Amino acid sequence: MGQQIQVSGLDAYYGKHKAIADISMTIEPQSITAFIGPSGCGKSTFLRTLNRMHEVIPGARVEGKVLLDGEDLYAPDVEPVAVRRMIGMVFQRPNPFPTMSIYENVAAGLRLNGKHSKSNLDGIVETSLKSSNLWNEVKDRLNKPGAGLSGGQQQRLCIARAIAVKPEVLLMDEPCSALDPISTLAIEDLMAELKNQFTIIIVTHNMQQAARVSDRTAFFNLSGQGQPGHVVEMDDTSRIFTNPSQKATEDYITGRFG
Amino acid sequence: MTTIQRISPNRRFKDRLVQFLVYLSFAIAVVPLVAVLWMVIKNGLARFDLEFLTHSMRNIGATDAGGGAYHAIVGTLEQVLLASVISVPIGLLTAIYLVEYGQGTRLSRAISFFVDVMTGIPSVVSGLFILAFWILVLGFSFSGFAGALALSILMMPTVVRSAEEMLLLVPNDLREASYALGVPKWRTITKVVLPTSFSGIATGVMLAIARVAGETAPLLLTVFFTDSINTDPFSGPQMGLPLFVFDQATRPTDTAIDRAWAGALTLILIVMLLNLAARLIGWWRSPAKGR
Amino acid sequence: MATPVRTRDGGSALGRSASRRSRGESPFRYASTGAGIFLLVIMAAIGVFLVVEAVPALQANKGSFFTDLIWEPNGSQIFGIGALAFGTVVSATLALIMAVPVAVGVALFISHYAPRRMAGVLGYVIDLLAAVPSVVYGLWGVIFLVPFMQGPSEFLNEYLGFIPLFGGDLVAGRSMLTASIVLAVMILPIVAAISREVFLQVPRMHEEAALALGATRWEVIKVAVLPFGRPGVISASMLGLGRAMGETIAVALIFPATFGISFEILTPQGNSIAANIANGFGEATPIGRGALIASGLVLFIITLLVNTGARMIVARRKEFSGAAS
Ligand SMILES: Nc1ncnc2c1ncn2[C@@H]1O[C@H](COP(=O)(O)OP(=O)(O)OP(=O)(O)O)[C@@H](O)[C@H]1O
Ligand SMILES: [Mg+2]
Numbered sequence: 001m002g003q004q005i006q007v008s009g010l011d012a013y014y015g016k017h018k019a020i021a022d023i024s025m026t027i028e029p030q031s032i033t034a035f036i037g038p039s040g041c042g043k044s045t046f047l048r049t050l051n052r053m054h055e056v057i058p059g060a061r062v063e064g065k066v067l068l069d070g071e072d073l074y075a076p077d078v079e080p081v082a083v084r085r086m087i088g089m090v091f092q093r094p095n096p097f098p099t100m101s102i103y104e105n106v107a108a109g110l111r112l113n114g115k116h117s118k119s120n121l122d123g124i125v126e127t128s129l130k131s132s133n134l135w136n137e138v139k140d141r142l143n144k145p146g147a148g149l150s151g152g153q154q155q156r157l158c159i160a161r162a163i164a165v166k167p168e169v170l171l172m173d174e175p176c177s178a179l180d181p182i183s184t185l186a187i188e189d190l191m192a193e194l195k196n197q198f199t200i201i202i203v204t205h206n207m208q209q210a211a212r213v214s215d216r217t218a219f220f221n222l223s224g225q226g227q228p229g230h231v232v233e234m235d236d237t238s239r240i241f242t243n244p245s246q247k248a249t250e251d252y253i254t255g256r257f258g
Numbered sequence: 259m260t261t262i263q264r265i266s267p268n269r270r271f272k273d274r275l276v277q278f279l280v281y282l283s284f285a286i287a288v289v290p291l292v293a294v295l296w297m298v299i300k301n302g303l304a305r306f307d308l309e310f311l312t313h314s315m316r317n318i319g320a321t322d323a324g325g326g327a328y329h330a331i332v333g334t335l336e337q338v339l340l341a342s343v344i345s346v347p348i349g350l351l352t353a354i355y356l357v358e359y360g361q362g363t364r365l366s367r368a369i370s371f372f373v374d375v376m377t378g379i380p381s382v383v384s385g386l387f388i389l390a391f392w393i394l395v396l397g398f399s400f401s402g403f404a405g406a407l408a409l410s411i412l413m414m415p416t417v418v419r420s421a422e423e424m425l426l427l428v429p430n431d432l433r434e435a436s437y438a439l440g441v442p443k444w445r446t447i448t449k450v451v452l453p454t455s456f457s458g459i460a461t462g463v464m465l466a467i468a469r470v471a472g473e474t475a476p477l478l479l480t481v482f483f484t485d486s487i488n489t490d491p492f493s494g495p496q497m498g499l500p501l502f503v504f505d506q507a508t509r510p511t512d513t514a515i516d517r518a519w520a521g522a523l524t525l526i527l528i529v530m531l532l533n534l535a536a537r538l539i540g541w542w543r544s545p546a547k548g549r
Numbered sequence: 550m551a552t553p554v555r556t557r558d559g560g561s562a563l564g565r566s567a568s569r570r571s572r573g574e575s576p577f578r579y580a581s582t583g584a585g586i587f588l589l590v591i592m593a594a595i596g597v598f599l600v601v602e603a604v605p606a607l608q609a610n611k612g613s614f615f616t617d618l619i620w621e622p623n624g625s626q627i628f629g630i631g632a633l634a635f636g637t638v639v640s641a642t643l644a645l646i647m648a649v650p651v652a653v654g655v656a657l658f659i660s661h662y663a664p665r666r667m668a669g670v671l672g673y674v675i676d677l678l679a680a681v682p683s684v685v686y687g688l689w690g691v692i693f694l695v696p697f698m699q700g701p702s703e704f705l706n707e708y709l710g711f712i713p714l715f716g717g718d719l720v721a722g723r724s725m726l727t728a729s730i731v732l733a734v735m736i737l738p739i740v741a742a743i744s745r746e747v748f749l750q751v752p753r754m755h756e757e758a759a760l761a762l763g764a765t766r767w768e769v770i771k772v773a774v775l776p777f778g779r780p781g782v783i784s785a786s787m788l789g790l791g792r793a794m795g796e797t798i799a800v801a802l803i804f805p806a807t808f809g810i811s812f813e814i815l816t817p818q819g820n821s822i823a824a825n826i827a828n829g830f831g832e833a834t835p836i837g838r839g840a841l842i843a844s845g846l847v848l849f850i851i852t853l854l855v856n857t858g859a860r861m862i863v864a865r866r867k868e869f870s871g872a873a874s
Contacts, residue, residue, distance in 0.1 A: 097773060165763065475827060
């Protein structure tokens with residue numbers, strides 16, 4: 001039902017290039033945390049270190065600690081595959097498996113993690129699609145390709161796929177940036193519902209979105225070209241958007257740079 | 259608190275098993291392929307000498323030592339050159355038609371379909387066709403040129419496909435920019451589209467040449483055998499290097515077998531050089547595109 | 550080539566430039582259209598001339614072309630395609646069965662398992678091997694593999710002889726199995742090179758989607774890579790099958806050129822259409838040549854059927870092909 005994440009002293013590298021430096025923060029369970037900041041400051045990189053997706057890029061590595069309810073994700077005996085099973089992810093561009101039907105897409109993660117009876121699977125697919133507010137639109141064409149849906153529907157399908165395996169945490173990297181305003185609103189509503197079950201982290205370039213949906217907000221920035229990104233401040237969203245403690249944060253959210 | 263569970267032994271086992279199978283298949287593939295190359299190099303070097311490269315097989319019996327593949331090398335170079343001269347313009351023009359003019363018409367779909375069919379023609383069938391058409395019906399004699407005709411049938415579809423692919427990569431903006439300046443279509447194609455895709459097309463052509471340079475069966479039926487030097491591809495039997503290897507391999511003596519290996523080595527070197535040239539052309543024109 | 554002259558608005562400046570433009574345009578357009586049509590003509594001609602040359606021989610055939618297991622067009626004028634077509638299909642199919650799994654493994658190794666830098670080099674090497682002329686594989690086959698296979702063949706015959714495939718009384722290096730192995734080695738780099746290419750084209754985001762669900766490497770391959778690459782692997786395999794069926798020299802050097810139908814792949818039996826053409830062409834009488842051309846026509850038709858079949862398989866699941874996304 002959502003777990004706490006504690007990050008301390010985290011650095012991430014691409015080969016020799018240090019993309020983020022010394023990040024520490026605590027992310028509370030059953031809340032929505034937004035990451036904002038100018039392009040290239042390492043929001044995606046940081047997000048991907050949280051479910052060990054960073055290290056699948058050749059040459060990429062991570063230093064530091066990420067604790068999920070006190071357990072270090074980067075401990076030597078922890079398998080990345082198991083971490084990703086607990087911490088799901090939704091990407092910027094909707095990426096349903098093109099060779100699979102809508103049903104198969106939602107069931108994909110479940111099928112990996114052991115055997116399920118047909119009725120069991122049907123039930124989980126239905127609840128996942130209902131939780132992602134997609135059920136009514138697709139219930140008559142579950143066997144059609146997932147790639148045939150609209151962009152917003154595809155993204156909700158990807159959310160359904162991610163929550164079908166019942167992760168503890170859901171990471172979302174700019175999930176609405178490829179979508180129209182209506183689909184964006186649909187996904188924002190969905191996040192508000194899902195936060196009762198999951199810990200949600202969302203990267204967004206849309207200030208209103210961050211202000212609308214998140215409980216807490218972290219502002220990332222670069223100290224200069226080629227420097228690693230870092231967290232400037234993290235606080236309750238209402239505080240960040242009304243009365244931030246750092247000047248850089250204020251400049252950014254009022255649109256003075258970035 | 260829930261701890262992070264390890265994945266099930268079953269999944270881990272499958273993952274390991276597949277990894278093992280993948281490594282194994284790589285090992286299985288490497289053994290014969292390396293064995294082939296190693297034997298060609300080792301056995302080929304025995305007779306890969308100046309005499310081999312400068313002498314023909316004239317007046318050399320199967321059991322005699324010495325002799326060489328000069329006649330075959332000359333033949334192959336001429337045949338391949340002629341085949342390219344025939345098939346590159348036709349193939350390139352066809353690709354231009356498919357991409358620039360034909361888009362979607364019934365004719366272009368028919369051509370596209372039959373180019374695919376042509377890609378699948380067995381090389382021996384192209385030899386049989388030239389035999390039937392050029393030699394039996396039209397009554398010409400066996401010659402290097404007949405061989406070149408057979409090779410060009412194999413080359414054309416390859417050239418069309420690779421050129422088509424490269425022409426499709428040229429962004430449409432470029433064409434439209436040119437039209438907007440009032441440049442007619444054919445000038446746009448020759449001055450903008452072709453130069454942009456030049457290196458890709460050249461690479462494709464080189465690879466096509468490399469492929470036909472090693473073809474034996476079509477030559478067998480069209481150029482016939484000879485042990486003598488014949489520099490005129492338009493009259494009389496001419497040798498080809500792949501044919502030389504085949505011919506020597508069927509003679510049962512060690513000296514002939516040595517010549518076959520040396521011929522195979524020469525053939526591989528020629529093909530590798532053509533491949534290398536293709537890569538170099540690719541790098542030379544577009545340094546950033548290498549994978 | 551005649552240039553169509555457009556006189557209607559000749560005279561005005563605009564007209565002049567228009568006619569100058571079309572004077573260049575038309576020949577170029579005609580030339581490229583003509584080249585395309587020329588290709589169609591060649592395809593038609595291949596069919597027509599093979600038939601024209603084959604028919605007299607077929608008419609002179611004193612036996613049955615489809616059922617007789619004998620090839621004597623020069624002497625008794627009895628010849629049948631059966632044994633040759635059988636050998637062609639069986640040897641190529643065996644080669645495919647051996648080569649494709651290994652080729653897919655090699656392609657996966659290069660695209661998903663090998664370290665980055667090594668993968669680049671290996672990909673290049675596989676491309677080069679795919680370009681090695683088949684006569685080289687044939688030479689290796691006849692000099693090295695034929696004697697080498699004697700032992701393993703005897704072993705198989707001794708211990709697995711109860712399986713009909715490995716049965717038979719006499720075992721030899723020159724056999725269907727040896728020919729198939731040479732064909733398999735020959736098409737392996739071709740299939741591997743194309744498969745690797747398609748595996749590398751699998752969109753990164755689909756692999757990441759699988760990873761983010763907690764998939765192991767194998768599961769990523771199963772869920773995202775293989776389904777996406779399947780049409781490409783099928784096409785590559787069919788190209789390989791076509792090459793194997795049409796391969797002439799490599800098998801002509803190895804097959805013992807017999808005219809029977811037998812599934813005992815270790816015994817000294819076997820032949821193929823292409824090998825028979827290579828072996829028989831030198832001494833052929835006019836009828837003999839016609840008979841060989843007829844057999845070539847059959848080979849052509851078989852490869853056409855294979856290619857069409859492959860295209861239908863690839864097209865069938867197009868809806869789910871991923872081209873849509
Ligand atoms: N695959 C990669 N290889 C090498 N460097 C990378 C890679 N991905 C990102 N980087 C670098 O890491 C830094 C942080 O990138 P990241 O994608 O995390 O930024 P971001 O904050 O998500 O930006 P955006 O808002 O544009 O998505 C950048 O300097 C970027 O160039
Ligand atoms: Mg990003």
